[in-house]
Amino acid sequence: MSSPVPAPSPAPLRIAYSPCPNDTFVFHAWAHGRVPGAPEPAVTFADIDVTNGMAERGESDVLKVSYAVLPWVLREYALLPCGGALGRGCGPLVLTRDERSAESLSGATVAVPSERSTAYLLFRLWAAKAVPGGVGRILVLPFHEIMPAVRDGRVDAGLVIHEARFTYPSYGLHSLADMGEAWEEATGLPIPLGAIIAKRSLGEERLRLLADSIRESVRQAWADPEASRAYVLEHAQEMDPAVADQHIGLYVNEFTADLGEEGYAAVRGLLTRAAAEGLVPTLGRDALAFPGAG
Numbered sequence: 001m002s003s004p005v006p007a008p009s010p011a012p013l014r015i016a017y018s019p020c021p022n023d024t025f026v027f028h029a030w031a032h033g034r035v036p037g038a039p040e041p042a043v044t045f046a047d048i049d050v051t052n053g054m055a056e057r058g059e060s061d062v063l064k065v066s067y068a069v070l071p072w073v074l075r076e077y078a079l080l081p082c083g084g085a086l087g088r089g090c091g092p093l094v095l096t097r098d099e100r101s102a103e104s105l106s107g108a109t110v111a112v113p114s115e116r117s118t119a120y121l122l123f124r125l126w127a128a129k130a131v132p133g134g135v136g137r138i139l140v141l142p143f144h145e146i147m148p149a150v151r152d153g154r155v156d157a158g159l160v161i162h163e164a165r166f167t168y169p170s171y172g173l174h175s176l177a178d179m180g181e182a183w184e185e186a187t188g189l190p191i192p193l194g195a196i197i198a199k200r201s202l203g204e205e206r207l208r209l210l211a212d213s214i215r216e217s218v219r220q221a222w223a224d225p226e227a228s229r230a231y232v233l234e235h236a237q238e239m240d241p242a243v244a245d246q247h248i249g250l251y252v253n254e255f256t257a258d259l260g261e262e263g264y265a266a267v268r269g270l271l272t273r274a275a276a277e278g279l280v281p282t283l284g285r286d287a288l289a290f291p292g293a294g
Helices: 021-031 048-057 067-073 118-130 143-151 164-171 179-187 204-223 225-235 241-251 260-276
Strands: 013-017 041-045 062-066 077-079 085-087 093-096 110-112 138-140 157-160 174-178 191-199
Touching: 013 021, 013 048, 021 041, 021 204, 021 225, 021 241, 048 062, 048 067, 062 067, 067 118, 067 191, 067 260, 085 241, 085 260, 093 143, 093 164, 110 118, 110 143, 118 157, 118 179, 118 191, 118 260, 143 157, 143 164, 157 164, 164 241, 174 179, 179 191, 179 260, 191 204, 191 260, 204 225, 225 241
Parallel strands: 013 041, 013 062, 110 138, 110 157
Antiparallel strands: 062 191, 077 191, 085 191, 093 157, 093 174
16 A cells, blocks of 8 residues: 655745845744744845836735835735834935935935835825925935945935935935834824735635734844844845934834734825825725735
């Protein structure tokens, strides 16, 4: 009598997230097999402008993307209710080489990290009210090239994200406006920056397991921050450890563990306002609903 053939193990889930400290902090436990029962991940590191494109092409099972890209990908992907980045006091900044007014950006050249980013949507929503006649040329640059371009006078202003909030004074630059501050004053809501999405084809059961695994990875990160430190600093490249800690403190918070009503309201608010300005397609009524909820 032949022995039963064991069922094949599920293939590892392909997940892509950035090497930024908040992502490596959040996903450390899961990526290192420390979450019991979690799906095995196969990790790719990529900046968010790259993962946004991957999502539009359906190239990974799980991705960290900008909330701004959701209207283009939610047919194939579901928004997970955890693991992402929302917060207060953590918005993108508009930087200039010298102190100037918002009105001076009329017709100006502005460098941005992506036109499919939350930072860009927040900037366009702000500029529609603050910059008479609107800005001129938008130039997309990798985020680490934006501050040098402003400093060297190659662009009139730059929209910066990530650790640039803490390092721009070292380039001799000035903060003209804080996009997050403008958003919070207008809405009272947190700033929706990065989302975690997963393919709907994984099915509800696996999506629920995935969300539970990410929440447990977040809990472990908070319970033992030192466990992830080497992983965080390895992928943060030349970032100062103190800056990495500030980065984590800003972007990993209660909304990372669970979006909750306020988090979902922030996401809907951003995408509804952006759609009204013609910046993104209009979302369907249940587009943000998590298939495994309820």
